Amino acid sequence: MSHELLTSAEMGEADRLTIAAGPTDGVGLMRRAGRAVATEVLSRYPSAAHVHVLCGPGNNGGDGYVVARILAGSGVATTVWTSGPPRPGSDAAVAAAECPIKPRPLSDFDPGPRSIVVDALYGAGLSKPLSGEAARAVNLAAKLHLRVVAVDLPSGISGDSGKVLGTSFSADLTVTFARKKPGHLLLPGRERCGEIVLADIGIVAEIIARLQPRTFENGPALWLRDLPVPAIDAHKYKRGHVGVFSGGPNATGAARLSALAAARSGAGAVTVLSPGNAMQVNAAHLTSIMLRKADEAADIEAFVGERRPSAFVLGPGFGIGEKTRAFALALLASGKPAASTGIDGLVFDADAITSFREAPDVLFEAARRPDAPALVMTPHEGEFARLFADIADDNVSSKLDKARAAAARANAVIVYKGADTVVAAPDGRAAINSNGAAWLATAGSGDVLSGITTGLLAQGMPAFEAACAAVWIHAETGRRFGPGLIAEDLPLAMVPVLRELVAAGGGRCSTALER
Numbered sequence: 001m002s003h004e005l006l007t008s009a010e011m012g013e014a015d016r017l018t019i020a021a022g023p024t025d026g027v028g029l030m031r032r033a034g035r036a037v038a039t040e041v042l043s044r045y046p047s048a049a050h051v052h053v054l055c056g057p058g059n060n061g062g063d064g065y066v067v068a069r070i071l072a073g074s075g076v077a078t079t080v081w082t083s084g085p086p087r088p089g090s091d092a093a094v095a096a097a098e099c100p101i102k103p104r105p106l107s108d109f110d111p112g113p114r115s116i117v118v119d120a121l122y123g124a125g126l127s128k129p130l131s132g133e134a135a136r137a138v139n140l141a142a143k144l145h146l147r148v149v150a151v152d153l154p155s156g157i158s159g160d161s162g163k164v165l166g167t168s169f170s171a172d173l174t175v176t177f178a179r180k181k182p183g184h185l186l187l188p189g190r191e192r193c194g195e196i197v198l199a200d201i202g203i204v205a206e207i208i209a210r211l212q213p214r215t216f217e218n219g220p221a222l223w224l225r226d227l228p229v230p231a232i233d234a235h236k237y238k239r240g241h242v243g244v245f246s247g248g249p250n251a252t253g254a255a256r257l258s259a260l261a262a263a264r265s266g267a268g269a270v271t272v273l274s275p276g277n278a279m280q281v282n283a284a285h286l287t288s289i290m291l292r293k294a295d296e297a298a299d300i301e302a303f304v305g306e307r308r309p310s311a312f313v314l315g316p317g318f319g320i321g322e323k324t325r326a327f328a329l330a331l332l333a334s335g336k337p338a339a340s341t342g343i344d345g346l347v348f349d350a351d352a353i354t355s356f357r358e359a360p361d362v363l364f365e366a367a368r369r370p371d372a373p374a375l376v377m378t379p380h381e382g383e384f385a386r387l388f389a390d391i392a393d394d395n396v397s398s399k400l401d402k403a404r405a406a407a408a409r410a411n412a413v414i415v416y417k418g419a420d421t422v423v424a425a426p427d428g429r430a431a432i433n434s435n436g437a438a439w440l441a442t443a444g445s446g447d448v449l450s451g452i453t454t455g456l457l458a459q460g461m462p463a464f465e466a467a468c469a470a471v472w473i474h475a476e477t478g479r480r481f482g483p484g485l486i487a488e489d490l491p492l493a494m495v496p497v498l499r500e501l502v503a504a505g506g507g508r509c510s511t512a513l514e515r
Ligand SMILES: NC(=O)C1=CN([C@@H]2O[C@H](COP(=O)(O)OP(=O)(O)OC[C@H]3O[C@@H](n4cnc5c(N)ncnc54)[C@H](OP(=O)(O)O)[C@@H]3O)[C@@H](O)[C@H]2O)[C@@H](O)CC1
Pocket: 011, 012, 014, 015, 016, 029, 030, 033, 056, 057, 058, 059, 060, 061, 062, 063, 121, 122, 123, 124, 125, 126, 127, 128, 129, 130, 131, 134, 151, 152, 153, 177, 201
């Protein structure tokens, strides 16, 4: 599995364990890292007039000296610029000694137009904002529109958070080693990396597994085995029954989008639960989706007892206020075994999140009760801040840290939406999504995401996996559809994506869900 993401500390530990296991030493790893970068430079820019390798004082710079040695040995005009010599006795000092090019001070950096920059100033060891001569080099490369190949990370980007410290290079290509780091996927880091190439430098999977990584790049490898497929003896209720709450007569569309998405994601039956005064509007627009009146919390109880739904989505178009809070708390009290016919999973989105802005602890306490159904919440940035104001205000933490802290506090899987959506579970696992597309930023898109998540939950998929799969499928569908996408397109357009996932080996029979 190469979808694990490593923090700087974990990467350092992988390095240490690899060296301890032998026979490769630190300089050996550095030579492989540098060679991987040099190979990319040579194959992508075979006719480059001049390559400028910028070397910092640490091991990132060490990789740079290896790159410079190999490029020069291949006949490429190469200049090395350094921001400081390596520490005597370090691996980087060995690499520098092996490099035949005499380094020049970075303060004199003076690249010609159309040359290539290899940025080996700072990588995993970035410890402060870029300034002085490094910032000048960044500005010069940008001004001259030079191609930049970053070693491990563009200097100035934090590998753990994706944040820019001071300023940073914007690379065309970033070559990183063993596994990607969170900063390659979190914004703005992701935009500054350009294309990312993952190079194998001999840090084996067994070593990575010993670190027990808790952060992943979202993709099928993380959840395909849990993706529900109907068993041969499936009937509709064995495939999970989803309940979707509709808003009033002027706000019914969001629920229908969620309902359709839940049905397309494989739930065998979907019921829209509508206020009495919106029954006619909903009835006029529903065909395979069922419809039932639900005006108060007692109606939920009756529905759960009679129809045995397995998952609900509350929030899209529902409205903000006391009724939403009452419905949410009634649903959270409907888990097993408190009610023998209890439900397995809940998705709270939009208005269900905002309704608790004055008293989030009431929601968290209800979600923390042992019998509460698994809860997934899908806030965008604004909604996240309403529920987790202190976490959102923390300027030091990354989006990953924030999603994790929120998940632990709320005892819920948090889907912290955005162009770099993070899914975090209360147990500390987290995944960063990287296949999103700007086409998804359209009204109703989030309602569809909630519906897919609920559909998967209803079929017995565990909450973290269901949320990750829904985010990925939703993003993949939007990416493939491209221009012209509106939310109504998504439920049907995701069918080819689902077909491919099932063909690729998904997953778990939803008959496990006998109700
Ligand atoms: N781990 C592995 O498996 C492998 C790792 N490899 C490579 O090692 C890299 C990590 O190396 P690293 O730990 O030596 O850190 P690195 O990024 O060179 O920086 C440290 C130095 O920079 C300085 N410094 C930092 N920020 C600064 C700033 N803004 N402005 C000025 N100075 C600043 C910092 O100063 P200090 O914080 O000590 O004051 C320190 O001197 C990694 O990215 C990869 O390329 C490969 O060889 C293959 C195997």
